[in-house]
Amino acid sequence: MKTLYYNGKLITMAKNAPQEQTSAPDALLVEKGKIAAVGRFQDLLAASGKAVKLVDLQGKCLMPGFIDPHGHITTTGLMAMFADLSGCTSFDEIVETLQNFMAKKGIKAGDKKAVVVGFGYDHNFLKEQTQPDRRVLDRVSREIPVVILHVSIHFSCANSAALKLAGITAETPDPEGGKIARLTAEESAVCGYGPAADPDGTAPAAGFGEPSGYLEETASHLMVGALGKALKPDLKALVKGMQRKYLENGVTTAQDGATMERDWKILKILSSLGLLKLDVVAYPLLTANGREILKKNPKYDGNYHKRLKIGGYKMILDGSPQGRSAWMSRPYLGGDPGYCAYPWLPDEKAAELARIAVEDGKQLLAHCNGDAASEQFLNAYENAAADRKDLRPVMIHCQTVRSDQLDRMARLNMIASIFVGHVWYWGDVHRKNFGEERGQRISPAAEALRKGLHVNFHQDPPVTAPNMLHSVWCAVNRIGRSGTVIGEDQKVSVYDALRAVTIEGAYQYFEEDSKGTLEPGKRADLVILDRSPLETDPMEIKDIKVLETVKDGRTVYRAGR
Numbered sequence: 001m002k003t004l005y006y007n008g009k010l011i012t013m014a015k016n017a018p019q020e021q022t023s024a025p026d027a028l029l030v031e032k033g034k035i036a037a038v039g040r041f042q043d044l045l046a047a048s049g050k051a052v053k054l055v056d057l058q059g060k061c062l063m064p065g066f067i068d069p070h071g072h073i074t075t076t077g078l079m080a081m082f083a084d085l086s087g088c089t090s091f092d093e094i095v096e097t098l099q100n101f102m103a104k105k106g107i108k109a110g111d112k113k114a115v116v117v118g119f120g121y122d123h124n125f126l127k128e129q130t131q132p133d134r135r136v137l138d139r140v141s142r143e144i145p146v147v148i149l150h151v152s153i154h155f156s157c158a159n160s161a162a163l164k165l166a167g168i169t170a171e172t173p174d175p176e177g178g179k180i181a182r183l184t185a186e187e188s189a190v191c192g193y194g195p196a197a198d199p200d201g202t203a204p205a206a207g208f209g210e211p212s213g214y215l216e217e218t219a220s221h222l223m224v225g226a227l228g229k230a231l232k233p234d235l236k237a238l239v240k241g242m243q244r245k246y247l248e249n250g251v252t253t254a255q256d257g258a259t260m261e262r263d264w265k266i267l268k269i270l271s272s273l274g275l276l277k278l279d280v281v282a283y284p285l286l287t288a289n290g291r292e293i294l295k296k297n298p299k300y301d302g303n304y305h306k307r308l309k310i311g312g313y314k315m316i317l318d319g320s321p322q323g324r325s326a327w328m329s330r331p332y333l334g335g336d337p338g339y340c341a342y343p344w345l346p347d348e349k350a351a352e353l354a355r356i357a358v359e360d361g362k363q364l365l366a367h368c369n370g371d372a373a374s375e376q377f378l379n380a381y382e383n384a385a386a387d388r389k390d391l392r393p394v395m396i397h398c399q400t401v402r403s404d405q406l407d408r409m410a411r412l413n414m415i416a417s418i419f420v421g422h423v424w425y426w427g428d429v430h431r432k433n434f435g436e437e438r439g440q441r442i443s444p445a446a447e448a449l450r451k452g453l454h455v456n457f458h459q460d461p462p463v464t465a466p467n468m469l470h471s472v473w474c475a476v477n478r479i480g481r482s483g484t485v486i487g488e489d490q491k492v493s494v495y496d497a498l499r500a501v502t503i504e505g506a507y508q509y510f511e512e513d514s515k516g517t518l519e520p521g522k523r524a525d526l527v528i529l530d531r532s533p534l535e536t537d538p539m540e541i542k543d544i545k546v547l548e549t550v551k552d553g554r555t556v557y558r559a560g561r
Contacts, residue, residue: 003055007057011062034552060529064526066501080237088121091136114144119149135191145230168222216319217319249465252515286314286315318342334433340370354384357384365396366395371402374405394415395409415455417457423478441487456505473539473541494541529544
């Protein structure tokens with residue numbers, strides 16, 4: 001059966017296609033999951049024959065399906081199963097939300113196998129302006145492990161029972177690339193966590209100090225690892241949580257960045273059962289057995305098998321700018337003088353991982369929020385692949401990447417995958433942390449485009465929802481929560497922003513010949529919007545609604561259903 005979409009406003013995103021809606025085609029023909037033709041309705045109707053299904057768009061907008069160039073789809077599914085703390089504005093609200101979650105789930109003291117997890121708190125927007133550590137979470141329970149994950153996923157807080165579950169004690173040293181926050185001996189004694197303070201008020205010399213429950217970067221992974229063993233995911237809830245948000249936002253290709261063994265097992269199960277409704281590109285984490293995952297799964301290497309493929313490798317080089325753990329070349333403002341945060345990996349390890357990716361001929365994605373992390377990635381990659389232009393390495397996030405570093409990226413054909421939503425969500429926080437000079441330059445999309453880079457936009461789900469139109473709005477308007485414009489000279493056009501969530505995402509995945517534009521022969525991955533972003537007031541782009549998402553010619557989401 002053929003399907004003919006007509007009476008719509010098509011944005012094809014094709015090269016040299018007219019951007020004015022008046023001269024654009026108004027109809028698209030789909031056959032066998034692919035785009036058969038694009039043009040004027042009467043012409044396509046005459047050529048399509050009798051066995052054709054007509055879909056009247058009623059003036060709505062038809063575009064290529066959105067392509068997510070960085071996110072964590074399995075983690076998004078897991079987070080959907082946890083207590084939602086995103087609306088909490090104080091410690092009291094966090095405690096109340098977790099207690100209500102326990103009551104709803106029937107979790108009571110004495111449940112030996114119970115674990116309570118919350119997700120989405122942000123200390124930047126809590127009344128207390130600090131981390132809700134074990135002293136707060138012990139109010140929820142001292143018997144049942146309770147862990148809450150920061151919205152950035154770079155930090156977590158645990159109660160006393162959860163610290164015991166993970167084996168984190170006063171004697172546990174800080175892991176490389178992370179920190180275990182400590183209580184003073186006096187604080188510990190007051191709460192009944194450890195021995196009384198020494199006369200000078202410091203922690204006992206016998207240990208490193210009782211953990212406060214706040215865990216940063218790789219230290220948080222110690223807790224996440226323990227949780228992974230204790231939690232038993234509900235497959236049905238996991239599948240729904242993984243895919244629903246993407247599909248209702250018009251995303252037809254998603255990413256599982258930093259894939260670990262657990263994540264890969266989940267993806268393979270869903271793929272084998274035919275439960276994936278959108279394409280998923282996985283990037284195994286090189287520091288977590290990623291090379292072995294790829295070697296053991298050759299049929300997924302660069303090729304989709306039941307909607308799942310492995311696109312290359314991932315490495316993480318630093319943390320979160322809003323959490324002050326992004327590795328900077330110049331200090332943060334406020335706090336400890338001279339504090340620049342720290343790297344996840346030493347230079348020699350980053351260089352080794354870059355060499356592995358190049359030796360294996362694989363694309364490498366690197367998480368770089370701070371400019372010192374960007375420098376480390378560029379140095380490592382230049383040394384490993386100075387003469388190669390074919391692997392399309394990707395710098396993920398690019399929050400504080402400098403102008404000179406963008407020049408080096410251009411020479412390496414390195415893609416800038418920018419988390420442009422930071423402008424809205426944390427732009428004001430960045431101005432506070434970095435000052436106006438650096439704060440105004442976060443997510444420098446316009447400069448990257450001027451320098452000739454391939455630029456795409458991501459939302460890093462579950463950190464923020466995979467709402468591509470919100471990213472377009474952010475890139476075009478660059479408004480912070482305070483209502484202030486952040487980086488006037490970094491604004492981009494609506495059309496360039498739409499490219500960043502369609503064809504540029506396809507380019508990153510080496511799929512520009514099959515996705516990202518509405519052209520004959522390409523896969524029929526489509527999104528229907530209630531209006532055209534090109535004809536909408538730029539300040540209202542974030543309010544555009546996704547009405548329908550089509551994957552390979554089949555509707556996988558329709559609003560109201």
